[in-house]
Amino acid sequence: MSQSTSIPKKQERIRDHGYDNYMEIHKKVIKTLKFQDMILSQPNCMVSIHRLGALAGRQGFKKLEPGQFILKFPHVFEIYEHPVQRILYCRLTRKAHLQIQQENDALMAQLTDAVTRLRKLVMLSNTGRLRLEHVRIARKDFGLPDDFEFSVVLKHPQYFRLFDAKETRNKYIEIVDKDPDLSVCAIEREREREYRERGADAEDIRFSFIVNFPPGFKTGKYYKIAVWKWQRLPYWSPYEDISGYDMRSLEAQKRMEKRAVATIHELLSLTVEKKITLERIAHFRAAMDLPNKLKHFLLQHQGIFYISTRGNHGKLHTVFLREAYRKGELIEPNDLYLARRRLVELIMLSPRKARMDGEMTNYRRDRLRPEKGGVQDDYIDGHCERFGDTDNIRQRGKGKEDSDSDMDCDGDSYYTDEDDDCDDSLGVEDSHVTE
Known part of the structure; x- marks a missing residue:
């Protein structure tokens, strides 16, 4: 058992074929995009x-x-x-060119939302700054254009500041002013909606997450009790400044572990397709106070996240937000997601x-x-x-x-x-x- 929570620390990964089948198709999409870039260049x-x-x-x-x-x-x-x-x-x-044009149009149409997503992403860091190279690597996951350094960061000086660190010579994106209205997590909005619908019956969901275990996941009596206790455990918000708290107590360690779950949940909620590779999450590990062993940490919460190892001989790990998907499709699709799925349709045509x-x-x-x-x-x-x-x-x-x-x-x-x-x-x- 974990020293800081009552959920078992070592959990066997249970496969969910719906997400794995999604990644089997996505492997073809990755190769197709590589060949498209070769031809267009x-x-x-x-x-x-x-x-x-x-x-x-x-x-x-x-x-x-x-x-x-x-x-x-x-x-x-x-x-x-x-x-x-x-x-x-x-x-x-011609259809492939039209799909590229549709994706570019959708990318430009949601540029205002992309600015908001980048603001929230930088606000998730404990210092209010993120390395520019780490954001550039994950730009497509967050719906940012290729020239986001100019079209998003430098074009909005009231939100962002770009500077070079003297000690590391790396460029960083720093938030100018933290907006309290943007400090509301996606799970908090979901809890508020649930409370408005259920009223007093939803008193127990104040600190809980939506949990959907994969098919075949064994939940015994004591495991259910452990999850019940963990769901009611208070924690600090990912957007809250915790530099002034004493982290030596056992209660603080419990809150920090649950805060890490909330941070990864919010990070996935900011992505366009509600998924991102584990390797790209690791780029933000130091800036967002995430655990060192991310894979083992996420396996403790298989009802919230799912890790697929399809791709690159099992060395590539893709993390899905389970509550955002149903039967392999995004529950609330956006225009950019639909434009990218158009390429999947062209690949799957006979x-x-x-x-x-x-x-x-x-x-x-x-x-x-x-x-x-x-x-x-x-x-x-x-x-x-x-x-x-x-x-x-x-x-x-x-x-x-x-x-x-x-x-x-x-x-x-x-x-x-x-x-x-x-x-x-x-x-x-x-x-x-x-x-």
Whole structure:
């Protein structure tokens, strides 16, 4: 038993297949995003298959893995023959470009909320400052743009101050003024809502958390009593300054352990998808007074958090907030989450449907094409069309309303029936690369 709480300290991790299946799909999303970044970084946003293999080799992929991977997702990647060089090229499909544009629009639309989330994130630290590099690594989890240092921090000097530490030469984000209205945790708002609905029957939830144990988790009589006592244990708020308290007593240690649970709960509540990797939580460990052994600490509270080890051979740990999910989906989705899920839909679409869409589109164009032999000039121009900035993508989406096909080319797809039997095991799990 733990010395400072009555909950057993060593707990066996119980798998929840709903979250693990979510991460199995997310592994494909991570690889897809890597290949998208490779393609978008090239001139005209297209790259030859030979060069794509060389770029993927630098990211840790095997020799034949890039070609096998992009063939599995024809709704995201399009392979075609260059009309001049007569070699195979790869580019993103129209639907993939529209998904990127939708995600960028959702990111810009919620920029005001992102400023609030960053303010609350910095306020969670015990010194009122966070290292800029740690925030940059987790920027996508908190819905921050890539240039958040300028568009969020420097653009709002009334909220943030950016400075260099003389002793470490690291940049830090410091909160200028702590707003008391932002010092309310998400769990506190949930308790208030529960109290308004239940009234006097909710007196016991003053310091409690929402607990949903995974299927198959054994809760004996004494464990239930331990959880009952822990739920009624008072604790300090994550936004409260505790520098003046004496931490030597047993009561203070109990409150600090429960405060750490509340801090991680609030940290997950600030994320867009209500999940974040354990490694990124560890970056804020010193600033937020979190325990050293985070994994073992979170396993004590499997009814509040879930740790999935799917990805990077079990070395990557993703922490979910259990109360925010139901049947593998976010209960209260936001626009940015829905835009990212659109990429998941493109990945999960059947390759046969992409081939059928291409055949139907080619049949329609053949009927509308004038009786003339050879290749059309506009067909050649379509191959060389630039996919540059977001303005070009927006104009392309408005100018060509062709929802039946992902491909602008007029030729046949290089995806055949034999590719359906392509080996699903890629040989290498997702490599965890620090952003």
